[in-house]
Amino acid sequence: MTTAPSRWLSAALAVLAGLCTAGLAQAQPQPDTLRIRLNADIRSTDPGVNRDNNTDAVMMHVLEGLVAYREDASVAPLLAQSVTASADGKTYTFKLRQGVKFHNGAPLTADDVVFAWNRYMAPANNWRCLAEFDGRGLAKVLKVDAPDAATVVYTLDKPSALFLATLARVDCGGTGIYHRSSLEADGKWREPVATGPYKLGEWKRGQYIELLRNDGYAALPGPRDGNTGAKIAETPKVRFVIIPDASAAKAALFSGGIDLNYDINDEDMAEYKGRKDVLMETQATMNVQGLLFQTRDPLLKDARIRRAIALALDMPELVAAVTSGNAPPSRSVVPTPSAFYKKPQAAVPPRNLALAKKLLAEAGYKGEPIKILATKRYNSVFNIAVLTQAMVQEAGIKAEVEVLDWATLLDRYTKGNYQAMAFTFSARLDPALSYEMVTGPKDKQPRKVWDEPLAHELLAKSMETSDAAQRQALFDKLEARMREDVPAIFMYSAVNTSAARSYARGYKGWALGTPRAWGVALRAP
Amino acid sequence: MGSSFPLYVGRRLLWTLPTLFLVSLMVFVLMRLVPGDPALLILGDSATPEQLADLHAQFGLDRPIPVQFTLWLGKMLQGDLGHSITSGEAVLPLLLERFQVSAAIVLVAVALAALLAVPAGLLAAWKQNSVLDTMVVAAATFFLSIPSFWLGLLLLLFVGLKLGLVPVVGYVPFSEDWRSALTFLILPTITLALIELGILTRMARASAVEVLRLEYVTHARAKGLSERRVLLRHVLPNAFAPTWTMIGLVLGNLLGGIAVLETVFTLPGLGRLLVDAIFARDYPVVQGCLLFTAAIYVLVNLVVDLCYPLFDPRVSAS
Numbered sequence: 001m002t003t004a005p006s007r008w009l010s011a012a013l014a015v016l017a018g019l020c021t022a023g024l025a026q027a028q029p030q031p032d033t034l035r036i037r038l039n040a041d042i043r044s045t046d047p048g049v050n051r052d053n054n055t056d057a058v059m060m061h062v063l064e065g066l067v068a069y070r071e072d073a074s075v076a077p078l079l080a081q082s083v084t085a086s087a088d089g090k091t092y093t094f095k096l097r098q099g100v101k102f103h104n105g106a107p108l109t110a111d112d113v114v115f116a117w118n119r120y121m122a123p124a125n126n127w128r129c130l131a132e133f134d135g136r137g138l139a140k141v142l143k144v145d146a147p148d149a150a151t152v153v154y155t156l157d158k159p160s161a162l163f164l165a166t167l168a169r170v171d172c173g174g175t176g177i178y179h180r181s182s183l184e185a186d187g188k189w190r191e192p193v194a195t196g197p198y199k200l201g202e203w204k205r206g207q208y209i210e211l212l213r214n215d216g217y218a219a220l221p222g223p224r225d226g227n228t229g230a231k232i233a234e235t236p237k238v239r240f241v242i243i244p245d246a247s248a249a250k251a252a253l254f255s256g257g258i259d260l261n262y263d264i265n266d267e268d269m270a271e272y273k274g275r276k277d278v279l280m281e282t283q284a285t286m287n288v289q290g291l292l293f294q295t296r297d298p299l300l301k302d303a304r305i306r307r308a309i310a311l312a313l314d315m316p317e318l319v320a321a322v323t324s325g326n327a328p329p330s331r332s333v334v335p336t337p338s339a340f341y342k343k344p345q346a347a348v349p350p351r352n353l354a355l356a357k358k359l360l361a362e363a364g365y366k367g368e369p370i371k372i373l374a375t376k377r378y379n380s381v382f383n384i385a386v387l388t389q390a391m392v393q394e395a396g397i398k399a400e401v402e403v404l405d406w407a408t409l410l411d412r413y414t415k416g417n418y419q420a421m422a423f424t425f426s427a428r429l430d431p432a433l434s435y436e437m438v439t440g441p442k443d444k445q446p447r448k449v450w451d452e453p454l455a456h457e458l459l460a461k462s463m464e465t466s467d468a469a470q471r472q473a474l475f476d477k478l479e480a481r482m483r484e485d486v487p488a489i490f491m492y493s494a495v496n497t498s499a500a501r502s503y504a505r506g507y508k509g510w511a512l513g514t515p516r517a518w519g520v521a522l523r524a525p
Numbered sequence: 526m527g528s529s530f531p532l533y534v535g536r537r538l539l540w541t542l543p544t545l546f547l548v549s550l551m552v553f554v555l556m557r558l559v560p561g562d563p564a565l566l567i568l569g570d571s572a573t574p575e576q577l578a579d580l581h582a583q584f585g586l587d588r589p590i591p592v593q594f595t596l597w598l599g600k601m602l603q604g605d606l607g608h609s610i611t612s613g614e615a616v617l618p619l620l621l622e623r624f625q626v627s628a629a630i631v632l633v634a635v636a637l638a639a640l641l642a643v644p645a646g647l648l649a650a651w652k653q654n655s656v657l658d659t660m661v662v663a664a665a666t667f668f669l670s671i672p673s674f675w676l677g678l679l680l681l682l683f684v685g686l687k688l689g690l691v692p693v694v695g696y697v698p699f700s701e702d703w704r705s706a707l708t709f710l711i712l713p714t715i716t717l718a719l720i721e722l723g724i725l726t727r728m729a730r731a732s733a734v735e736v737l738r739l740e741y742v743t744h745a746r747a748k749g750l751s752e753r754r755v756l757l758r759h760v761l762p763n764a765f766a767p768t769w770t771m772i773g774l775v776l777g778n779l780l781g782g783i784a785v786l787e788t789v790f791t792l793p794g795l796g797r798l799l800v801d802a803i804f805a806r807d808y809p810v811v812q813g814c815l816l817f818t819a820a821i822y823v824l825v826n827l828v829v830d831l832c833y834p835l836f837d838p839r840v841s842a843s
Contacts, residue, residue: 040801041612043567043611043612043613044612044613050567050611050612050613051567052567052569123579126579126580126583128568128576131573131575131576136575171569171571205612205614205619205793206623206793206797206798207695207696207793241694241695242791242793243694243791244788244791244797244801245788245789245791247678247789248678248681248693248694248788248789248790248791249694251681251682251685251686251693251694252693252694252791254686255685255686255689255692255693257692257693257694257695258694405561405804406566406804407560407561407562407565407566407804407805407806408559408560408561410561410562410565410566410569410570411560411561411562411565412560413570414562414565414572423570425570426569426570426571437570437571444574445573445574447570447572
């Protein structure tokens, strides 16, 4: 006869066994769902409105624009079959691809492009890139016409070498084209009904975003190529699982709770490498990191001191330490994967402590402390600051590191309220945009680090001409001038290392650093 | 308790109003004083002055702070805590949804900890200075000293990863699938229970030691009552009150969010919501979270106080 306590014990053990079974089931790969880690939830599904990098990454699986970025950061047609610019550079004619359908089965027409464009340009909708096209930016879009169902014509007020690149920008939502049914009857955003290889399935806030394969997707021929090329959805579902903590993400990957962590911490590299069931891949991105100077600071306004700091740094050593040897050093604001990254951009001057000390003496530097702001939100930024402090000490420069939270650091950056700051820039896919992010009038935009008339002139020219050779020459001149003036010391282009379970085949990182679920298949483990 | 009980409850509830108002005002002002701009965080490092101005206008951040507070207060009194700057969601439903996750873990963990701590503390006090007492105090001190995230990660790596018994990430609401929900909540609940076990055991032991020294206990023993009866009928009811107070404080504190554990176990709880909102300078969510937390804290402590007469009939509303 069983006693009451032993009956309770048996029941408890049975429940525990049941729960463990449920737990084990959760940890197994799900053959129809590719699970990718995101470090934070997305903000919205309305393209280019309320967004961040994670939002852009997910939405680029659902939305497509007329053009998109290739693997080499050049711009190529996506929903457009072809793009033709007029001789004066003010008119762009897009011929739409045939056979493209929205997620609801409706065919893509030129009217849909005009509809989406008009919504983007309505100020009430708060499109992030409105200012680029309404006359406040590089060129104003005067009108958009649809002369026939397969043709869209944009007319600008002046030529702009960056028009197509801006349309393709992922932070602009890729200027993605969506169907009218993406909106409610009152015009409010509902959800994206677009043309991408995936459509929105379920968004459980704070937990995951699930996308479903678009079985009617009209893929481009050829290989996968950036945000364009062949986008083959190999798995029926993609689930972006929100895991803020890097250690928890690592545990999730190792236990089979997720299939892909597309950007692992450099410090965890060794542990990932030690796993036989994990495939890793490293890719340079268009994000640059480095040290910014406030050239209006009483001490740092002297370029000799800025040059001395640059000369005091052992760049290969510093970058190897910060990136665990994964990224090469680069003193250029132009990212290493860029097609315009050539010999002048790749040059890395050697450390020269003697010259650094000489410059400091000439500048009358008396050991005044230089405060370097940093943040622990991005470990690499913090490490740049700490290593810089250590290295410049050998040249007799007294540097102090002050750590702030990201919001405060960004605020200080925007206001130009710092002496020196270790910083990371989000990806710019055109060198003109890379220079533009740091060059400009400080009186109007205090965040700009380089306020130099020649730089402004060269930059403006690079934004007008589309000729590659001319642009390269301009970028080379800007490079030389920047190295002379040293308003900032760029150190490297960030690398992304992805880790995928061995049964998740085909993942490849790219210059934008965002994950791409297309082309990734789940083989039987 | 008589007719004074409703009056007592009514008075206590009335006193919460100025408390909550002060909390709201302090949080509002402090958040605006902290450097950082939510519009800038949304736009990133490429934000232009025009884009910032547009977003400020959209969120009402271009208005004077007293105007912003008055508008927020007016809406709050109507039950509208505003909308998240980051996600656009309404704050109150968001809070309630996240609170369910945190509350599920906290209530079970504290109940578990109390169920273990009270008998352990009582036994340790009864066998004071014995090997049992030493072991209980050592264990309690250990759990009191270790950081929750360390224990959480350890359990996650061992139980979740090495043994593979529970999933290491994710969450499923009970309403969807209670079995899966339990698998996700087991580890965080056990972690939290172990952490709280320390302080509750120490409190239970300390108050039991005090009571065991009292004359009436000696008298009860002299009467020939068994040790079991002395402990359960005479010591525990009198020794439990301080522990009950501690349980109330712990509960009120934890119900405000267990951000660290929620981050380690990837749970969409209230604590994580608050921390994320602070980093994002999501003012409406921060204000809503802290107001909600303060209200919960006050309510829990009111309930704790109202339960005292159950343990000690000498305590009454008057």
